[in-house]
Amino acid sequence: MRRVRLRFAKDLEIEFRDRDRALQQIEQLAERGTLFPVVIYGPEGCGKTAFFKQVRAVLEERGYHVIYASPLAESVEEILSYTPTVKGIVKEVLKAFPEPYSRIVDAAIRIVSEVMKRLRRSRIALLLDDVFQAVGLDKAETYVKILLNLIEYPPGDYENIVVMASSSEGVTRDRIGRHGWASMRILWNMCREGFEQLHDAIPDESKPSYETVWRITGGNPRLLKKLYEAGWDVNTVFKSVVEEKKLDLFVSKLGEEELEILRQVIEDPDNLVKRLRERSAQELERKLIELNLIMYMHDRDEHGWIDQPPPEKDLELGIGRFYAWQTPIHREAMKKALRCIEVTNH
Ligand SMILES: Nc1ncnc2c1ncn2[C@@H]1O[C@H](COP(=O)(O)OP(=O)(O)OP(=O)(O)O)[C@@H](O)[C@H]1O
Ligand SMILES: [Mg+2]
Incomplete structure:
Protein backbone atom coordinates (compact mmCIF):
# COMPACT_ATOMS: atom_id res chain seq x y z
CA MET A 1 0.00 0.00 0.00
CA TRP A 188 -8.58 8.62 18.97
CA ASN A 189 -5.00 9.86 19.31
CA MET A 190 -2.35 7.44 18.07
CA CYS A 191 -1.61 4.26 19.98
CA ARG A 192 1.75 3.87 21.73
CA GLU A 193 3.46 1.94 18.95
CA GLY A 194 2.14 4.21 16.20
CA PHE A 195 3.17 7.31 18.08
CA GLU A 196 6.62 5.85 18.66
CA GLN A 197 7.00 5.43 14.89
CA LEU A 198 6.09 9.09 14.39
CA HIS A 199 8.51 10.15 17.12
CA ASP A 200 11.26 8.04 15.48
CA ALA A 201 10.64 9.80 12.18
CA ILE A 202 11.57 13.22 13.60
CA PRO A 203 15.23 13.80 12.83
CA ASP A 204 16.14 15.91 15.83
CA GLU A 205 18.92 14.90 18.20
CA SER A 206 17.65 17.11 20.99
CA LYS A 207 14.19 15.54 21.11
CA PRO A 208 13.00 14.18 24.47
CA SER A 209 12.45 10.45 24.81
CA TYR A 210 9.41 8.89 23.29
CA GLU A 211 8.06 8.03 26.77
CA THR A 212 8.24 11.67 27.82
CA VAL A 213 6.34 13.02 24.81
CA TRP A 214 3.82 10.21 25.09
CA ARG A 215 3.00 11.20 28.67
CA ILE A 216 2.67 14.85 27.70
CA THR A 217 0.68 14.52 24.47
CA GLY A 218 -1.15 11.21 24.95
CA GLY A 219 -0.27 10.33 21.33
CA ASN A 220 -1.69 13.45 19.70
CA PRO A 221 0.36 14.15 16.54
CA ARG A 222 -0.56 17.87 16.32
CA LEU A 223 0.78 18.43 19.84
CA LEU A 224 3.94 16.54 18.93
CA LYS A 225 4.30 18.93 16.01
CA LYS A 226 3.72 21.93 18.29
CA LEU A 227 6.35 20.67 20.72
CA TYR A 228 8.79 20.18 17.85
CA GLU A 229 8.15 23.70 16.59
CA ALA A 230 8.53 25.11 20.14
CA GLY A 231 11.97 23.49 20.47
CA TRP A 232 10.40 20.96 22.89
CA ASP A 233 9.43 23.63 25.40
CA VAL A 234 6.32 22.21 27.07
CA ASN A 235 5.36 25.49 28.73
CA THR A 236 5.06 27.24 25.38
CA VAL A 237 2.58 24.57 24.30
CA PHE A 238 0.58 24.77 27.55
CA LYS A 239 0.43 28.51 27.15
CA SER A 240 -0.75 28.26 23.55
CA VAL A 241 -3.64 25.97 24.58
CA VAL A 242 -4.63 28.28 27.46
CA GLU A 243 -4.61 31.26 25.09
CA GLU A 244 -6.33 29.59 22.11
CA LYS A 245 -9.17 28.39 24.28
CA LYS A 246 -9.14 31.39 26.62
CA LEU A 247 -9.11 28.98 29.54
CA ASP A 248 -8.38 31.63 32.17
CA LEU A 249 -11.53 33.52 31.18
CA PHE A 250 -13.45 30.26 31.02
CA VAL A 251 -12.42 29.36 34.56
CA SER A 252 -13.10 32.84 35.92
CA LYS A 253 -16.72 32.62 34.77
CA LEU A 254 -17.42 29.36 36.64
CA GLY A 255 -19.37 29.33 39.89
CA GLU A 256 -18.13 27.64 43.08
CA GLU A 257 -19.97 24.41 42.37
CA GLU A 258 -18.70 24.16 38.81
CA LEU A 259 -15.15 24.83 40.00
CA GLU A 260 -15.42 22.05 42.54
CA ILE A 261 -16.67 19.61 39.89
CA LEU A 262 -13.97 20.74 37.47
CA ARG A 263 -11.29 19.89 40.04
CA GLN A 264 -12.79 16.42 40.37
CA VAL A 265 -12.89 16.01 36.59
CA ILE A 266 -9.19 16.86 36.46
CA GLU A 267 -8.54 14.02 38.92
CA ASP A 268 -10.69 11.55 37.00
CA PRO A 269 -12.99 12.51 34.11
CA ASP A 270 -15.51 9.82 35.13
CA ASN A 271 -16.21 11.81 38.31
CA LEU A 272 -18.45 13.84 36.03
CA VAL A 273 -20.83 10.89 35.68
CA LYS A 274 -21.29 10.76 39.45
CA ARG A 275 -22.42 14.38 39.51
CA LEU A 276 -24.53 14.49 36.34
CA ARG A 277 -27.79 14.69 38.25
CA GLU A 278 -26.76 18.18 39.28
CA ARG A 279 -27.53 21.10 36.99
CA SER A 280 -24.10 22.66 37.40
CA ALA A 281 -22.44 19.39 36.32
CA GLN A 282 -24.65 19.25 33.22
CA GLU A 283 -23.69 22.84 32.37
CA LEU A 284 -20.02 22.13 32.92
CA GLU A 285 -20.17 18.99 30.76
CA ARG A 286 -21.74 20.95 27.92
CA LYS A 287 -19.10 23.68 28.12
CA LEU A 288 -16.14 21.28 28.30
CA ILE A 289 -17.40 19.34 25.28
CA GLU A 290 -18.17 22.50 23.31
CA LEU A 291 -14.69 23.85 23.96
CA ASN A 292 -13.20 20.55 22.73
CA LEU A 293 -11.55 19.79 26.05
CA ILE A 294 -13.20 16.52 27.00
CA MET A 295 -15.08 13.93 24.96
CA TYR A 296 -17.83 11.51 25.76
CA MET A 297 -16.52 8.03 24.90
CA HIS A 298 -18.42 5.05 23.46
CA ASP A 299 -17.83 1.74 25.11
CA ARG A 300 -14.74 0.11 23.61
CA ASP A 301 -16.75 -2.12 21.30
CA GLU A 302 -14.85 -1.97 18.00
CA HIS A 303 -17.85 -0.74 15.98
CA GLY A 304 -17.70 2.69 17.55
CA TRP A 305 -14.07 3.30 16.59
CA ILE A 306 -11.74 3.72 13.68
CA ASP A 307 -8.35 2.29 14.62
CA GLN A 308 -7.73 1.02 18.14
CA PRO A 309 -9.78 2.49 20.95
CA PRO A 310 -7.83 3.80 23.95
CA PRO A 311 -7.89 1.73 27.15
CA GLU A 312 -10.98 1.89 29.37
CA LYS A 313 -9.07 3.75 32.02
CA ASP A 314 -5.73 5.51 32.00
CA LEU A 315 -5.76 8.25 34.59
CA GLU A 316 -2.24 9.36 33.77
CA LEU A 317 -3.50 10.35 30.31
CA GLY A 318 -6.87 11.58 31.63
CA ILE A 319 -8.89 8.78 30.03
CA GLY A 320 -11.94 7.32 31.73
CA ARG A 321 -14.56 4.83 30.69
CA PHE A 322 -17.22 7.49 29.97
CA TYR A 323 -15.27 10.70 29.50
CA ALA A 324 -11.72 11.55 28.54
CA TRP A 325 -9.62 14.68 28.31
CA GLN A 326 -8.72 15.10 24.64
CA THR A 327 -5.06 14.97 25.67
CA PRO A 328 -3.07 15.33 28.92
CA ILE A 329 -2.01 18.80 27.67
CA HIS A 330 -5.64 19.93 27.64
CA ARG A 331 -6.00 18.79 31.23
CA GLU A 332 -2.72 20.37 32.34
CA ALA A 333 -3.60 23.64 30.60
CA MET A 334 -6.88 23.65 32.53
CA LYS A 335 -5.00 23.00 35.78
CA LYS A 336 -2.73 25.95 35.02
CA ALA A 337 -5.70 28.22 34.33
CA LEU A 338 -7.32 27.12 37.60
CA ARG A 339 -4.16 27.81 39.57
CA CYS A 340 -3.84 31.21 37.98
CA ILE A 341 -7.36 32.19 39.01
CA GLU A 342 -6.87 30.85 42.55
CA VAL A 343 -3.74 32.99 42.95
CA THR A 344 -5.54 36.08 41.60
CA ASN A 345 -8.50 35.56 43.94
CA HIS A 346 -6.41 35.30 47.10
N1 LIG B 1 -0.53 8.79 10.99
C1 LIG B 1 0.22 9.89 10.80
N2 LIG B 1 1.44 9.80 10.25
C2 LIG B 1 2.21 10.90 10.06
N3 LIG B 1 1.84 12.14 10.39
C3 LIG B 1 0.62 12.31 10.93
C4 LIG B 1 -0.25 11.19 11.17
N4 LIG B 1 -1.38 11.65 11.73
C5 LIG B 1 -1.23 12.97 11.82
N5 LIG B 1 -0.05 13.39 11.35
C6 LIG B 1 0.44 14.78 11.31
O1 LIG B 1 0.06 15.42 12.52
C7 LIG B 1 -0.47 16.72 12.30
C8 LIG B 1 -1.91 16.84 12.79
O2 LIG B 1 -2.73 15.93 12.08
P1 LIG B 1 -4.09 16.34 11.32
O3 LIG B 1 -3.99 17.69 10.75
O4 LIG B 1 -4.41 15.23 10.40
O5 LIG B 1 -5.09 16.35 12.54
P2 LIG B 1 -6.67 16.62 12.50
O6 LIG B 1 -7.29 15.61 13.40
O7 LIG B 1 -7.14 16.68 11.11
O8 LIG B 1 -6.75 18.06 13.17
P3 LIG B 1 -8.04 19.04 13.24
O9 LIG B 1 -8.84 18.52 14.39
O10 LIG B 1 -7.44 20.38 13.52
O11 LIG B 1 -8.73 18.94 11.92
C9 LIG B 1 -0.31 16.97 10.80
O12 LIG B 1 0.91 17.64 10.57
C10 LIG B 1 -0.28 15.57 10.21
O13 LIG B 1 0.41 15.55 8.99
MG1 LIG C 1 -8.17 18.20 10.08
Whole structure:
Protein backbone atom coordinates (compact mmCIF):
# COMPACT_ATOMS: atom_id res chain seq x y z
CA MET A 1 0.00 0.00 0.00
CA ARG A 2 1.31 3.41 -0.96
CA ARG A 3 1.79 5.64 2.08
CA VAL A 4 1.13 9.34 1.44
CA ARG A 5 3.65 11.99 2.42
CA LEU A 6 2.43 14.69 4.78
CA ARG A 7 3.76 18.06 5.80
CA PHE A 8 4.56 17.71 9.48
CA ALA A 9 6.28 21.05 9.96
CA LYS A 10 7.61 23.83 7.72
CA ASP A 11 10.86 21.98 7.19
CA LEU A 12 9.73 18.41 7.57
CA GLU A 13 7.68 15.94 5.52
CA ILE A 14 6.78 12.61 7.07
CA GLU A 15 5.23 9.54 5.52
CA PHE A 16 1.85 8.49 6.95
CA ARG A 17 2.61 6.20 9.91
CA ASP A 18 0.82 3.31 11.50
CA ARG A 19 -3.00 3.38 11.91
CA ASP A 20 -2.77 -0.20 10.67
CA ARG A 21 -6.03 -1.28 12.24
CA ALA A 22 -7.81 1.74 10.75
CA LEU A 23 -6.47 0.97 7.29
CA GLN A 24 -7.66 -2.63 7.58
CA GLN A 25 -11.11 -1.29 8.46
CA ILE A 26 -11.02 0.92 5.36
CA GLU A 27 -10.06 -2.05 3.19
CA GLN A 28 -13.11 -3.88 4.51
CA LEU A 29 -15.32 -0.86 3.84
CA ALA A 30 -13.89 -0.63 0.33
CA GLU A 31 -14.98 -4.22 -0.35
CA ARG A 32 -18.62 -3.74 0.54
CA GLY A 33 -19.09 0.03 0.55
CA THR A 34 -20.72 2.03 3.34
CA LEU A 35 -24.42 1.52 4.06
CA PHE A 36 -24.49 4.76 6.06
CA PRO A 37 -22.26 7.80 5.84
CA VAL A 38 -19.36 7.18 8.23
CA VAL A 39 -18.80 10.23 10.42
CA ILE A 40 -15.38 10.27 12.02
CA TYR A 41 -14.79 12.55 14.94
CA GLY A 42 -12.06 12.76 17.51
CA PRO A 43 -9.72 15.03 19.46
CA GLU A 44 -8.40 18.12 17.69
CA GLY A 45 -5.18 17.27 15.93
CA CYS A 46 -5.51 13.49 16.40
CA GLY A 47 -4.83 12.95 12.69
CA LYS A 48 -8.21 12.98 10.92
CA THR A 49 -7.02 14.94 7.90
CA ALA A 50 -3.85 12.86 7.62
CA PHE A 51 -5.98 9.74 7.78
CA PHE A 52 -8.39 10.97 5.09
CA LYS A 53 -5.46 11.65 2.77
CA GLN A 54 -4.25 8.10 3.29
CA VAL A 55 -7.78 6.73 2.82
CA ARG A 56 -7.94 8.46 -0.54
CA ALA A 57 -4.77 6.62 -1.63
CA VAL A 58 -6.13 3.27 -0.39
CA LEU A 59 -9.43 3.69 -2.21
CA GLU A 60 -7.81 4.79 -5.46
CA GLU A 61 -5.61 1.70 -5.37
CA ARG A 62 -8.86 -0.27 -5.22
CA GLY A 63 -10.30 1.34 -8.30
CA TYR A 64 -12.42 4.03 -6.66
CA HIS A 65 -13.11 7.41 -8.23
CA VAL A 66 -12.48 9.62 -5.21
CA ILE A 67 -13.95 13.08 -4.72
CA TYR A 68 -12.31 14.76 -1.75
CA ALA A 69 -13.52 18.07 -0.38
CA SER A 70 -11.83 19.88 2.44
CA PRO A 71 -13.62 23.24 2.73
CA LEU A 72 -11.30 24.69 5.37
CA ALA A 73 -8.07 23.90 3.49
CA GLU A 74 -5.90 26.78 2.39
CA SER A 75 -5.42 26.24 -1.32
CA VAL A 76 -7.99 25.68 -4.07
CA GLU A 77 -6.23 22.41 -5.03
CA GLU A 78 -6.76 21.13 -1.52
CA ILE A 79 -10.31 22.39 -1.12
CA LEU A 80 -11.38 20.06 -3.91
CA SER A 81 -9.29 17.21 -5.24
CA TYR A 82 -10.30 14.14 -7.21
CA THR A 83 -9.13 11.12 -9.13
CA PRO A 84 -8.18 12.21 -12.67
CA THR A 85 -10.78 9.79 -14.13
CA VAL A 86 -13.57 12.23 -13.20
CA LYS A 87 -11.84 15.41 -14.28
CA GLY A 88 -14.28 16.15 -17.15
CA ILE A 89 -17.34 15.78 -14.91
CA VAL A 90 -15.79 17.93 -12.18
CA LYS A 91 -15.01 20.77 -14.59
CA GLU A 92 -18.53 20.71 -15.95
CA VAL A 93 -20.19 20.73 -12.53
CA LEU A 94 -17.95 23.50 -11.22
CA LYS A 95 -18.93 25.65 -14.19
CA ALA A 96 -22.58 25.29 -13.22
CA PHE A 97 -21.90 26.82 -9.79
CA PRO A 98 -21.37 30.60 -9.78
CA GLU A 99 -19.01 30.39 -6.79
CA PRO A 100 -18.21 26.71 -6.39
CA TYR A 101 -15.52 27.12 -3.72
CA SER A 102 -17.90 28.81 -1.33
CA ARG A 103 -20.36 25.92 -1.75
CA ILE A 104 -17.87 23.14 -2.19
CA VAL A 105 -19.84 20.52 -0.27
CA ASP A 106 -22.86 21.00 -2.53
CA ALA A 107 -20.60 20.93 -5.57
CA ALA A 108 -18.91 17.71 -4.39
CA ILE A 109 -22.30 16.02 -3.83
CA ARG A 110 -23.42 17.10 -7.32
CA ILE A 111 -20.19 15.68 -8.78
CA VAL A 112 -20.87 12.32 -7.13
CA SER A 113 -24.43 12.29 -8.53
CA GLU A 114 -23.12 13.00 -12.02
CA VAL A 115 -20.47 10.28 -11.72
CA MET A 116 -23.22 7.82 -10.76
CA LYS A 117 -25.27 8.80 -13.77
CA ARG A 118 -22.46 8.71 -16.28
CA LEU A 119 -19.92 6.13 -15.13
CA ARG A 120 -22.37 3.38 -14.43
CA ARG A 121 -21.54 0.55 -12.05
CA SER A 122 -18.38 2.18 -10.83
CA ARG A 123 -16.77 2.53 -7.42
CA ILE A 124 -17.23 5.99 -6.01
CA ALA A 125 -15.97 7.60 -2.82
CA LEU A 126 -16.88 10.93 -1.31
CA LEU A 127 -14.56 12.14 1.44
CA LEU A 128 -15.56 15.33 3.24
CA ASP A 129 -12.98 16.61 5.70
CA ASP A 130 -13.98 19.05 8.44
CA VAL A 131 -17.20 19.63 6.73
CA PHE A 132 -19.70 20.54 9.44
CA GLN A 133 -17.81 23.59 10.55
CA ALA A 134 -17.94 24.78 6.94
CA VAL A 135 -21.64 24.21 6.25
CA GLY A 136 -22.59 25.38 9.75
CA LEU A 137 -23.21 23.09 12.70
CA ASP A 138 -26.91 23.86 12.50
CA LYS A 139 -26.99 22.24 9.05
CA ALA A 140 -24.90 19.20 9.96
CA GLU A 141 -27.94 16.97 10.32
CA THR A 142 -29.42 18.05 7.00
CA TYR A 143 -26.16 17.28 5.22
CA VAL A 144 -25.85 13.87 6.80
CA LYS A 145 -29.38 13.09 5.60
CA ILE A 146 -28.45 14.24 2.09
CA LEU A 147 -25.44 11.91 2.19
CA LEU A 148 -27.59 9.02 3.36
CA ASN A 149 -30.02 9.69 0.51
CA LEU A 150 -27.14 9.58 -1.93
CA ILE A 151 -26.39 6.03 -0.76
CA GLU A 152 -29.99 4.81 -0.45
CA TYR A 153 -31.61 6.56 -3.39
CA PRO A 154 -28.76 7.12 -5.83
CA PRO A 155 -29.56 9.19 -8.93
CA GLY A 156 -27.59 6.63 -10.97
CA ASP A 157 -25.97 3.29 -10.61
CA TYR A 158 -22.95 2.25 -8.61
CA GLU A 159 -21.05 -0.88 -7.76
CA ASN A 160 -19.88 0.39 -4.39
CA ILE A 161 -19.94 3.70 -2.63
CA VAL A 162 -17.91 4.93 0.33
CA VAL A 163 -19.05 8.13 2.03
CA MET A 164 -17.02 9.52 4.90
CA ALA A 165 -17.08 12.85 6.71
CA SER A 166 -14.90 14.11 9.53
CA SER A 167 -15.40 16.62 12.28
CA SER A 168 -13.39 17.86 15.22
CA GLU A 169 -16.36 19.55 16.82
CA GLY A 170 -17.24 18.04 20.16
CA VAL A 171 -20.93 18.63 19.63
CA THR A 172 -21.02 16.47 16.48
CA ARG A 173 -22.00 13.35 18.32
CA ASP A 174 -25.08 14.89 19.92
CA ARG A 175 -26.20 16.70 16.80
CA ILE A 176 -25.82 13.84 14.34
CA GLY A 177 -25.74 10.73 16.49
CA ARG A 178 -29.32 11.07 17.71
CA HIS A 179 -30.88 10.38 14.28
CA GLY A 180 -29.28 7.08 13.36
CA TRP A 181 -28.52 8.43 9.86
CA ALA A 182 -24.79 7.88 10.14
CA SER A 183 -22.30 5.45 11.53
CA MET A 184 -20.44 7.49 14.15
CA ARG A 185 -16.84 6.49 14.80
CA ILE A 186 -14.21 7.98 17.04
CA LEU A 187 -10.63 8.22 15.81
CA TRP A 188 -8.58 8.62 18.97
CA ASN A 189 -5.00 9.86 19.31
CA MET A 190 -2.35 7.44 18.07
CA CYS A 191 -1.61 4.26 19.98
CA ARG A 192 1.75 3.87 21.73
CA GLU A 193 3.46 1.94 18.95
CA GLY A 194 2.14 4.21 16.20
CA PHE A 195 3.17 7.31 18.08
CA GLU A 196 6.62 5.85 18.66
CA GLN A 197 7.00 5.43 14.89
CA LEU A 198 6.09 9.09 14.39
CA HIS A 199 8.51 10.15 17.12
CA ASP A 200 11.26 8.04 15.48
CA ALA A 201 10.64 9.80 12.18
CA ILE A 202 11.57 13.22 13.60
CA PRO A 203 15.23 13.80 12.83
CA ASP A 204 16.14 15.91 15.83
CA GLU A 205 18.92 14.90 18.20
CA SER A 206 17.65 17.11 20.99
CA LYS A 207 14.19 15.54 21.11
CA PRO A 208 13.00 14.18 24.47
CA SER A 209 12.45 10.45 24.81
CA TYR A 210 9.41 8.89 23.29
CA GLU A 211 8.06 8.03 26.77
CA THR A 212 8.24 11.67 27.82
CA VAL A 213 6.34 13.02 24.81
CA TRP A 214 3.82 10.21 25.09
CA ARG A 215 3.00 11.20 28.67
CA ILE A 216 2.67 14.85 27.70
CA THR A 217 0.68 14.52 24.47
CA GLY A 218 -1.15 11.21 24.95
CA GLY A 219 -0.27 10.33 21.33
CA ASN A 220 -1.69 13.45 19.70
CA PRO A 221 0.36 14.15 16.54
CA ARG A 222 -0.56 17.87 16.32
CA LEU A 223 0.78 18.43 19.84
CA LEU A 224 3.94 16.54 18.93
CA LYS A 225 4.30 18.93 16.01
CA LYS A 226 3.72 21.93 18.29
CA LEU A 227 6.35 20.67 20.72
CA TYR A 228 8.79 20.18 17.85
CA GLU A 229 8.15 23.70 16.59
CA ALA A 230 8.53 25.11 20.14
CA GLY A 231 11.97 23.49 20.47
CA TRP A 232 10.40 20.96 22.89
CA ASP A 233 9.43 23.63 25.40
CA VAL A 234 6.32 22.21 27.07
CA ASN A 235 5.36 25.49 28.73
CA THR A 236 5.06 27.24 25.38
CA VAL A 237 2.58 24.57 24.30
CA PHE A 238 0.58 24.77 27.55
CA LYS A 239 0.43 28.51 27.15
CA SER A 240 -0.75 28.26 23.55
CA VAL A 241 -3.64 25.97 24.58
CA VAL A 242 -4.63 28.28 27.46
CA GLU A 243 -4.61 31.26 25.09
CA GLU A 244 -6.33 29.59 22.11
CA LYS A 245 -9.17 28.39 24.28
CA LYS A 246 -9.14 31.39 26.62
CA LEU A 247 -9.11 28.98 29.54
CA ASP A 248 -8.38 31.63 32.17
CA LEU A 249 -11.53 33.52 31.18
CA PHE A 250 -13.45 30.26 31.02
CA VAL A 251 -12.42 29.36 34.56
CA SER A 252 -13.10 32.84 35.92
CA LYS A 253 -16.72 32.62 34.77
CA LEU A 254 -17.42 29.36 36.64
CA GLY A 255 -19.37 29.33 39.89
CA GLU A 256 -18.13 27.64 43.08
CA GLU A 257 -19.97 24.41 42.37
CA GLU A 258 -18.70 24.16 38.81
CA LEU A 259 -15.15 24.83 40.00
CA GLU A 260 -15.42 22.05 42.54
CA ILE A 261 -16.67 19.61 39.89
CA LEU A 262 -13.97 20.74 37.47
CA ARG A 263 -11.29 19.89 40.04
CA GLN A 264 -12.79 16.42 40.37
CA VAL A 265 -12.89 16.01 36.59
CA ILE A 266 -9.19 16.86 36.46
CA GLU A 267 -8.54 14.02 38.92
CA ASP A 268 -10.69 11.55 37.00
CA PRO A 269 -12.99 12.51 34.11
CA ASP A 270 -15.51 9.82 35.13
CA ASN A 271 -16.21 11.81 38.31
CA LEU A 272 -18.45 13.84 36.03
CA VAL A 273 -20.83 10.89 35.68
CA LYS A 274 -21.29 10.76 39.45
CA ARG A 275 -22.42 14.38 39.51
CA LEU A 276 -24.53 14.49 36.34
CA ARG A 277 -27.79 14.69 38.25
CA GLU A 278 -26.76 18.18 39.28
CA ARG A 279 -27.53 21.10 36.99
CA SER A 280 -24.10 22.66 37.40
CA ALA A 281 -22.44 19.39 36.32
CA GLN A 282 -24.65 19.25 33.22
CA GLU A 283 -23.69 22.84 32.37
CA LEU A 284 -20.02 22.13 32.92
CA GLU A 285 -20.17 18.99 30.76
CA ARG A 286 -21.74 20.95 27.92
CA LYS A 287 -19.10 23.68 28.12
CA LEU A 288 -16.14 21.28 28.30
CA ILE A 289 -17.40 19.34 25.28
CA GLU A 290 -18.17 22.50 23.31
CA LEU A 291 -14.69 23.85 23.96
CA ASN A 292 -13.20 20.55 22.73
CA LEU A 293 -11.55 19.79 26.05
CA ILE A 294 -13.20 16.52 27.00
CA MET A 295 -15.08 13.93 24.96
CA TYR A 296 -17.83 11.51 25.76
CA MET A 297 -16.52 8.03 24.90
CA HIS A 298 -18.42 5.05 23.46
CA ASP A 299 -17.83 1.74 25.11
CA ARG A 300 -14.74 0.11 23.61
CA ASP A 301 -16.75 -2.12 21.30
CA GLU A 302 -14.85 -1.97 18.00
CA HIS A 303 -17.85 -0.74 15.98
CA GLY A 304 -17.70 2.69 17.55
CA TRP A 305 -14.07 3.30 16.59
CA ILE A 306 -11.74 3.72 13.68
CA ASP A 307 -8.35 2.29 14.62
CA GLN A 308 -7.73 1.02 18.14
CA PRO A 309 -9.78 2.49 20.95
CA PRO A 310 -7.83 3.80 23.95
CA PRO A 311 -7.89 1.73 27.15
CA GLU A 312 -10.98 1.89 29.37
CA LYS A 313 -9.07 3.75 32.02
CA ASP A 314 -5.73 5.51 32.00
CA LEU A 315 -5.76 8.25 34.59
CA GLU A 316 -2.24 9.36 33.77
CA LEU A 317 -3.50 10.35 30.31
CA GLY A 318 -6.87 11.58 31.63
CA ILE A 319 -8.89 8.78 30.03
CA GLY A 320 -11.94 7.32 31.73
CA ARG A 321 -14.56 4.83 30.69
CA PHE A 322 -17.22 7.49 29.97
CA TYR A 323 -15.27 10.70 29.50
CA ALA A 324 -11.72 11.55 28.54
CA TRP A 325 -9.62 14.68 28.31
CA GLN A 326 -8.72 15.10 24.64
CA THR A 327 -5.06 14.97 25.67
CA PRO A 328 -3.07 15.33 28.92
CA ILE A 329 -2.01 18.80 27.67
CA HIS A 330 -5.64 19.93 27.64
CA ARG A 331 -6.00 18.79 31.23
CA GLU A 332 -2.72 20.37 32.34
CA ALA A 333 -3.60 23.64 30.60
CA MET A 334 -6.88 23.65 32.53
CA LYS A 335 -5.00 23.00 35.78
CA LYS A 336 -2.73 25.95 35.02
CA ALA A 337 -5.70 28.22 34.33
CA LEU A 338 -7.32 27.12 37.60
CA ARG A 339 -4.16 27.81 39.57
CA CYS A 340 -3.84 31.21 37.98
CA ILE A 341 -7.36 32.19 39.01
CA GLU A 342 -6.87 30.85 42.55
CA VAL A 343 -3.74 32.99 42.95
CA THR A 344 -5.54 36.08 41.60
CA ASN A 345 -8.50 35.56 43.94
CA HIS A 346 -6.41 35.30 47.10
N1 LIG B 1 -0.53 8.79 10.99
C1 LIG B 1 0.22 9.89 10.80
N2 LIG B 1 1.44 9.80 10.25
C2 LIG B 1 2.21 10.90 10.06
N3 LIG B 1 1.84 12.14 10.39
C3 LIG B 1 0.62 12.31 10.93
C4 LIG B 1 -0.25 11.19 11.17
N4 LIG B 1 -1.38 11.65 11.73
C5 LIG B 1 -1.23 12.97 11.82
N5 LIG B 1 -0.05 13.39 11.35
C6 LIG B 1 0.44 14.78 11.31
O1 LIG B 1 0.06 15.42 12.52
C7 LIG B 1 -0.47 16.72 12.30
C8 LIG B 1 -1.91 16.84 12.79
O2 LIG B 1 -2.73 15.93 12.08
P1 LIG B 1 -4.09 16.34 11.32
O3 LIG B 1 -3.99 17.69 10.75
O4 LIG B 1 -4.41 15.23 10.40
O5 LIG B 1 -5.09 16.35 12.54
P2 LIG B 1 -6.67 16.62 12.50
O6 LIG B 1 -7.29 15.61 13.40
O7 LIG B 1 -7.14 16.68 11.11
O8 LIG B 1 -6.75 18.06 13.17
P3 LIG B 1 -8.04 19.04 13.24
O9 LIG B 1 -8.84 18.52 14.39
O10 LIG B 1 -7.44 20.38 13.52
O11 LIG B 1 -8.73 18.94 11.92
C9 LIG B 1 -0.31 16.97 10.80
O12 LIG B 1 0.91 17.64 10.57
C10 LIG B 1 -0.28 15.57 10.21
O13 LIG B 1 0.41 15.55 8.99
MG1 LIG C 1 -8.17 18.20 10.08
